[in-house]
Amino acid sequence: MLAPMSGVSDLGMRRLARRFGASLAFSEMVAAEAFLEGDAEAAVRAEGEGVSPHAVQLVGREPAAMAETARRVAGAGAEIIDINMGCPARRVSGALAGAALMRDLDHAERLISAVVQASSVPVTLKMRLGWDAASLNAPELAARAERVGVQMVIVHGRTRAQFYEGRADWTAARAVVDAVSVPVVVNGDCASLDDAVAMLTCSGAQGVMVGRAAVGAPWLVGAISRALAEGGPVRLPGxxxxxxxxxxxxxxxxxxxxxxxxxxxxxxxxxxxxxxxxxxxxxxxxxxxxxxxxxxxxxxxxxxxxxxxxxxx
Ligand SMILES: Cc1cc2nc3c(=O)[nH]c(=O)nc-3n(C[C@H](O)[C@H](O)[C@H](O)COP(=O)(O)O)c2cc1C
Missing domain, CATH: 1.10.1200 (Non-ribosomal Peptide Synthetase Peptidyl Carrier Protein; Chain A)
Structure with a gap:
């Protein structure tokens, strides 16, 4: 799958990723409040013409605003709604959204439940391993999310405190896989078929999500996907x-x-x-x-x- 990347995974890129074989391509995060206020950029981010399944990621703190945004986005054609609980940016976590939601699982669960209730389409959840090394609560958040109806979980193998430093810990995603029965997707530092195989082996996850390595190479996601499914090397388009x-x-x-x-x-x-x-x-x-x-x-x-x-x- 192509990862949601703010300022990057625009509709043009998502179309290419899907056309070249990515199973899913997530939109840039759409800020719920901005979307509800009619912000033009938020509206563009949520567009999905020509991409199916059309997967829109939402970011926000308030359950009611997130639920209303989910309802409208699904009404406008989104086929999957993803909730962002992984964004480390201070602009987002300062507003207690994104990864900051991992610091308050009761609130996170209320938010997820509100979005699931409001959505006519499947809801997925993207998270980090936890806020920091002392609070690796992704398995608990995943289990709570599954209980209130989330249908897939994506785990980036870093804590919020790590931002993008060090290497993603794919093995740590195994605790999430063990905690839920819905599919789990492992993410972080996948740039090759070897990485993807190692990620799946270390974590036991069902899928792999590729972010930065697909910038300038939206065809890479599908090429890895095909190689995983059919065996053999990664074959890029001509x-x-x-x-x-x-x-x-x-x-x-x-x-x-x-x-x-x-x-x-x-x-x-x-x-x-x-x-x-x-x-x-x-x-x-x-x-x-x-x-x-x-x-x-x-x-x-x-x-x-x-x-x-x-x-x-
Ligand atoms: C420029 C940029 C923007 C990102 N924006 C988002 C976002 O909007 N939502 C989100 O959940 N993650 C976002 N991420 C995180 C990626 O989805 C992914 O979890 C992270 O980059 C690790 O995967 P990678 O090593 O394959 O890039 C962003 C990452 C980058 C580099």
């Missing part, structure tokens, strides 16, 4: 398909956000596509600084030329 997909992603951003905002938002994707394709530093620099949409497209196409030469060699 360079023509990858170039075309990257350009489609840029086109989607430009069409959705306009040239200025579209190019600004696209930068992290463009940099990642170009780096993964082995483009020169000079090309990458121009690609992420140009404010000309046409030029960006030409450069993005050209970024893959090195691969064509390599392919031909």
């Amino acid at each position: 360079v023509d398909l990858r170039r075309e997909a990257a350009v489609q992603h840029l086109d989607w951003l430009l069409g959705k956000l306009g040239v200025r905002a579209g190019l600004r938002h696209a930068r992290k994707h463009l940099a990642a596509y170009a780096e993964a394709a082995g483009a020169s530093a000079a090309l990458r620099l121009e690609l992420v600084t140009t404010d000309d949409a046409r030029r960006a497209t030409v450069l993005l196409e050209r970024a893959f030329d090195g691969e064509i030469l390599e392919d031909a060699a």
Whole structure:
């Protein structure tokens, strides 16, 4: 599965991830209060045209606001609602949402229950191992979540206190697997088929979620998935398909956000596509600084030329 990534897993990327075989692709987190206030960015994040199943992640603290958002998002076509209890950002945990909910499991359970009750579609829960090493309560939260109706649990193998430091502890996710009977997905530092196999073996989980390694490579998730299912090595799509997909992603951003905002938002994707394709530093620099949409497209196409030469060699 493609992980929810704020500012990254936009609809353009989710479409590509699904098209190339990811089982699920989660939206960027949608802040419930902002969504209910009619915030335009929150609305865009929750869009899912052309992605099925359409999985929307919500973040917030207040059960009523989260429930109402879930009701509306499902009414607008979401097929899965995920609740964010893993975000470590101070902006989010300072508002006592995201991973901060792991510090108050009674409140977390009330929130989950409210969202499940309000949702006509399956609800999933994404969490960390706990707030810090002294409070590894993911198994308890998962068990409570299952009791109130959550249908899948995703565990990022770090505590909130770790942010993104160190290595994700895949073995620690086993306690979550043991605590519930719903499927568990393990997440954190998956960049290859070997990682995915190790994650599943260490944790006993049923699925793997890929985040950062899929930036600039939305096809990676499906390629790993296929290799897991069928055996054999990871086979990436050919360079023509990858170039075309990257350009489609840029086109989607430009069409959705306009040239200025579209190019600004696209930068992290463009940099990642170009780096993964082995483009020169000079090309990458121009690609992420140009404010000309046409030029960006030409450069993005050209970024893959090195691969064509390599392919031909
Ligand atoms: C830029 C960025 C944005 C993220 N935004 C979210 C988010 O909106 N919701 C969420 O649950 N996790 C978010 N995460 C965490 C990822 O979903 C994932 O748990 C984490 O990156 C570990 O997986 P990885 O090592 O495969 O990247 C974000 C991570 C990154 C790098």
